[in-house]
Amino acid sequence: MLKIPLNSAILSKHKSIADSVNVKYKSKYDRENFRHTECMFLTQNEGRLIYTTCQGTRALKNWEEVDFILPYPLAINLSSVPYGLSESYSCLEIPDCTMESIKTFYDSSRPKYIKDSDLHTKVVAINNRRANVEFIDPKRFDLNFDVYFKMVKENPLTDISKFAWFMRNSEDKIDYYDIAKIYRLVFGQHNVFYKMGEQQILRSINQLHAKASTHGIIEHSTHDGVEMETYHFPFTIFEDANQKLMWQGFAQRVK
Numbered sequence: 001m002l003k004i005p006l007n008s009a010i011l012s013k014h015k016s017i018a019d020s021v022n023v024k025y026k027s028k029y030d031r032e033n034f035r036h037t038e039c040m041f042l043t044q045n046e047g048r049l050i051y052t053t054c055q056g057t058r059a060l061k062n063w064e065e066v067d068f069i070l071p072y073p074l075a076i077n078l079s080s081v082p083y084g085l086s087e088s089y090s091c092l093e094i095p096d097c098t099m100e101s102i103k104t105f106y107d108s109s110r111p112k113y114i115k116d117s118d119l120h121t122k123v124v125a126i127n128n129r130r131a132n133v134e135f136i137d138p139k140r141f142d143l144n145f146d147v148y149f150k151m152v153k154e155n156p157l158t159d160i161s162k163f164a165w166f167m168r169n170s171e172d173k174i175d176y177y178d179i180a181k182i183y184r185l186v187f188g189q190h191n192v193f194y195k196m197g198e199q200q201i202l203r204s205i206n207q208l209h210a211k212a213s214t215h216g217i218i219e220h221s222t223h224d225g226v227e228m229e230t231y232h233f234p235f236t237i238f239e240d241a242n243q244k245l246m247w248q249g250f251a252q253r254v255k
Helices: 006-016 028-033 096-106 139-154 177-187 198-211
Strands: 002-007 039-045 048-054 056-063 074-077 089-094 124-126 128-133 212-224 228-240 242-247
Touching: 002 006, 006 039, 006 048, 006 056, 006 089, 006 177, 039 139, 056 139, 056 177, 074 128, 089 096, 128 228, 139 212, 139 228, 139 242, 177 198, 177 228, 177 242, 198 228
Parallel strands: none
Antiparallel strands: 002 089, 039 048, 039 074, 048 056, 056 242, 089 124, 124 128, 212 228, 228 242
């Protein structure tokens, strides 16, 4: 049995930012295709343990210095992580059978006929409660985070009012679901948006943008077989000593 201490405050942040794919998506294909969005990826760079979650419109990276070696990168399914992590550190326990499956997953000589879906042992424990890992290689998402972060930094956005940062529901009220999650991570507290009027919610959004370290754009082009379409995706970055948070607004077609 391998035991790994995880920072409970960081783990709770990552759980708060992710959505359950079983709730969000109806089709089995979408649930499998977007499984990574409900995972926290653990990687290691020398003595630094890195926590990364890439939900889609929200992406979070934290890190801390540790004195142990993570044997393999891990993708922890956040839907299985318990709420209420009261201690400073949570104990992740990986049974030997799960370690063998993880070892097989990363084995460079793994035969091609052994697919990810063939590896069924996913059970771990966090504070003596069952949780799960996924057979997803975290390195790709850790790298993607850094690539996108760099792109946003290199393409600053000077006028955020040109982009939409929220949608409205069928009752024409602001959909504050994403905003509430970002607000909690940036300010370290809940904001009772459901009790607020529109002007109060708009002030909270302005507070978020004022707190940002960077606003930037990522350009993406697609070809539909007839013509090229180019879109600008706006991002807001919040950054401090051991955390990077990206919040994506809504894309705007430019040509």
